[in-house]
Amino acid sequence: MNYGTAARRAATRGPCRKGASKLLCAGAAVQKLKERGFESPYLRAFVVARCNPLRFVKPGAAHDFDVTMGKMLDAARRFDPGKVKAEQLAQAGGPPEAAE
Numbered sequence: 001m002n003y004g005t006a007a008r009r010a011a012t013r014g015p016c017r018k019g020a021s022k023l024l025c026a027g028a029a030v031q032k033l034k035e036r037g038f039e040s041p042y043l044r045a046f047v048v049a050r051c052n053p054l055r056f057v058k059p060g061a062a063h064d065f066d067v068t069m070g071k072m073l074d075a076a077r078r079f080d081p082g083k084v085k086a087e088q089l090a091q092a093g094g095p096p097e098a099a100e
Contacts, residue, residue, distance in 0.1 A: 026051065029079040036081050038089060046084075046092045051075035 029047045040046070049055075053071040054063065 026076050029076050029081065032079070032081040033084060033089075036084075038081075038084070038086070040089055042089070042092055046089055047076065047079060048072075049092065051079060 026044060026047045029051075030043045033043050033047070051072050053068060053075065057063070
C-alpha cells in the first residue's frame with residue numbers, strides 16, 4: 001500500500017497522537033463511574049459523548065481541533081459521576097437484548 005510520502009505521513013502523525021493522548025483524560029471519569037458501581041462496555045463512549053462540545057454546535061461550522069479538545073478536556077475534568085443515572089447509561093448502551 002502506498003500512503004504517500006514519508007513527509008506527509010510524519011506531518012499527520014503528530015496531531016493524531018497528540019489528540020489521542022488528550023482523550024485518555026476521559027479515563028479518570030470512567031474510573032469514577034466504575035467506583036460508583038457502573039459496569040458497562042460503553043462507559044468510555046458515554047463519557048466522551050457527554051463531554052463532546054460539538055453536539056451543541058450548528059452543522060457546517062468550522063472547528064479548531066485544539067480549541068475543541070481543550071473544551072472537551074475541561075468538561076471531562078468537571079464530569080460529575082454523581083449526576084449519572086443508571087437509566088442514562090442503559091440508554092447509551094443500545095437496545096435491550098432480545099428475550100429468547
